[in-house]
Amino acid sequence: MTPPQLVDGQIPLGRWVCTVEEAESTYVTGQPGERQAIWAEWQQLTGALRQLVGEVPACWLSGSFFSAKPDPADIDCVYLVDAVKFQNAAASDPRALALLSAAATGQIKDIYGVRIDSYILQWMPTPGPDPEPEARQYREARGYWDDLWSRIRDADPRLGSIPRRGYLEVIIDGYR
Template identity: 30%
Template sequence: MPPLPAFNPSTECPPPGRFPLTWDEIESELVKADDFAESSTRSGLLEELRVHFALVEMATGAVGRLWLAGSFVSGKLDPEDIDVTYLIPSDAYVRAMADPDTVDNLDNLGTKDWCVRQGLRVDAYVLRLAATEDFRALGVTGAMAPDDHKVFESLGVYDEVWQRCRSGPNGIPRGTRRGYVEVVL
């Protein structure tokens, strides 16, 4: 994988877009890079994310991808948490949602206060990936799996949210966009 592009000086974030990185590249680019050598939080945050990831994977049976955003994917020396969206393969998601205990577990894992009480500084969201795999036929009536239009809408919302910057006293102009990371599993 190519490394994460240089951060935009006005946002201290990657340029707009989604950038695929492996776990090792995330550690290299966002924890061990020279700019973060003095960080007191980044290494611990990454370890907490790995624990959280394992818990989500155990609950769902599979994680397709992860999207990382927020201050961890920025030039901030000591981010307070990691913002993550788990993208669960459709079949695993449907199975998970059929089990009330798993639903409760995922609800906890997606609740920041619960995570903090467990010693995990993770702000997580869990989304289903589309069941439709053959995109050549999407223009054909009935080619998309039932409810996939809702899945695509939800994925689009989170893609849009993760590319937005908070404007305000930090001097970032309103409407400025940023990039985020997709963890390649």
């Protein structure tokens, strides 16, 4: 699926699946301002996370970076990382733990000085339509992020709670 063009300055409502290259060509290449530099920082962080955990299945991207805002300050992302691979990497090396913790909790921007507002959703692959009870926290977090990325801030709290925009699910290494 090709990422959509902006409608009324936003990605149309829904989760739009695409590749890194498709996201870049649609929302970064040829854009004015700092978008290309911010995108390069996101690619660098993505590469570092891939080295630590082995693979990153996907990343959800949203925020003003993917809007008509002329000069966004950062890129908002949630990396989906296999929970077991995340925990193994975090336990293997204190430096890995520091980077993973910062990337998982929205602190990467402050600690490492990059223009990325990142979080990590520890993906728990479970078979069938009725996931295991231990996957409850994952399912709740996934729903939280899906709901958040669909909202647009508004002075009217009710309007701010209604899904009005979309976000990207950028497939990096794929789900296996």
